[in-house]
Amino acid sequence: MLRLCAFAAMLAATPALAKDIIVEAGPNAQERLQSALLDARPGDTVRIGAGRFELTDGLSLDVNGVTVRGAGQLRTVLSFKGQLGAGEGLLVTSDDVVLRDFAVEDSKGDGIKSKGADRIVYKNIRVEWTGGPKATNGAYGVYPVESGDVLIDGVTVMGASDAGIYVGQSNRIIVRNSVAKYNVAGIEIENSGFAEVTNNLATHNTGGILVFDLPALPNRGAGWITVSGNRVIDNDTPNFAPPGNIVATVPTGTGVLVMAENDVTVTANDLSGNGTANIMVVAYRKPFEDKGYDPYPRNIRLSGNKHGRAGFAPAMPGGALLAKMLGGTLPPVFWDGTGGDQVHLTGDDGPVLTLALALGAPLDTAKPQLIKLDNPIPPPWQTFKLPASMEAAAK
């Protein structure tokens, strides 16, 4: 009879007011935490207590409008050291989710992935591979993909074997006040449209901040990316990405790298200690079949950046020889020159080393020269705003 009563109660259940579901550290964390993520209703908060949660499988959330909140990115630790399955630590597939104040450590694959999760907020999250940079670490730290409206604020990622903060195939993105260190790529915006990467620290990665548009992906980015007010300093970790991935080609000591993307502004950043270059602008060099893909960067503006020491250990193929020709170091800005005038590279940064390479041509055909950029009036900026609810959630 008891069971029938429960069953009837279940049938009669109506949506309740938003509630907190509290999960404390302790035994059987996997099932308790996953149950909370399944039981949450829109508006609810899953509060994860302080302490270490030893997890054996990926966690996932598929309920709209849920906040997952820990006691701080140092105090609430979801450890995936003993993970046996799933491709990421936490997977979010619902909209209007807020993730804040907790850490994900040592996931076997990606740290936190959100796919098709619109209006997602990552606030004060830490993702770390605690053994330092290793090729066996997971690929991405925080990984929103195929999403509209993404806010990443106050996030720290360390040790990702691909990109620490990676936003792919998404639109309207802000990455701010975050720290990326000891990753292959610190922050990467790929095949996306309308992004602001601002006031972050990218240090001791292989490459600090990457803006890519790649062929043969289901979504091609609209471009319009701003990289402003960041500190991109001492990106000197030897590339430890498994070969075969696009970031495995990033030379150690790259500050900001713009590849094949259009309408990118790199401005008011503090760049120094990047041994290959503070800023690189390049075409996509590999063969591709994707019809309609444009391998050239276009409308790239580099202005008002503060350039410290750079180009003292150029790690790209032929870099050492180039540096020798130019008196020991390369200038802070490097452009492969591929695409020529149609790239429309402007600004007041410089001097700029260009190689005047034809698309896909071998490096021994380079015609290195130093150029000064034109500095016309910048094009009108395509502005965007994230919904006010997201900014409120990130307070």
Added chain:
Amino acid sequence: MKALLGAAALFAAALLGRPTGVNDAAITAEGWPAHLSDYAFFTDLKARAPAPRLVRYTLETPLFSDYAEKERYLYLPEGSRAKYDPDKPLDLPVGAALIKTFGYRTNGVFKPLETRVLLHRATGWTPIPYVWNAEGTDADVRRAGTRIPVTFADPSGEPHSISYAVPNQNQCKDCHGLAGQVVPIGIKARYLNHGGQLEQLLAAGMLDRLPADAPRVARWDDTAAPLDQRARAWLEINCAHCHNPQGAASNSGLFLDLGRADPEQRGLFKRPTAAGRGAGTRDFDIVPGDPEASILLYRMQSTDPGIAMPELGRATVHKEGVALVRQWIESMPKSPPAR
């Protein structure tokens, strides 16, 4: 306890006015019935004897699940039938259920571990996992999934001791998700079209029609069938529920559904999108003629969660599937990467 169960079942049956049938309300009402017995899908759970309206079926080429054996049943409520579709899953009415029990055989005796039910409710398809008790008399709801230590021998006789993963409800949706909806995967005409299964459904009035040219996939281990069809059937049933333009791996651009024509989308000389260390040292998903250089085969052969594909439900390597896909890639004419 048993008496209580019996009483509850009788009471529920009386409510529904159908003394011996399946508990339709358990299928269609929102919520998560606590026990597999609540549905009355089986008249004798210990023997897993199905209720009269349950139809057992097999797939010509099935998903590999750590060498587990599977017992699959289709339940259609009285007076309803499935609608034939040449491509998509059979269109099943609200109130239908798919019941799949996973287990291993030891000394010829099948021991069930878990039963996954997929229930067609007015709100859509709902997946719920149940884990069997040690006595094998019932299974309890386990929405958050669990792990079960299992020891078994594979068909070649090789012993395995693994941590068998029962998926959580969201993980069910990872595979069964298509454009944001939960849908069945295996119950498609081309996977059912063998051994007279579709004909029997038609004859029983459970299928609306059956064209003479209903499609059929190759059986993956039927060496008399063309290699290309066997390998592509294996890849579709194991990979394409995610690797399609509306699935969980839509962002990868690698699409392994059977009808796909574009060679790059099928993986040939396709560079990885976000594979991370899953790519190993390899440049392309499939390098024709060179299985060892192909990311696809590399990921099939790994059990490391950061590398292994599929991502869920695989703690062992499907040796026979790997051999098939290796042979298939080997058989492809070598050609240089396209410009």
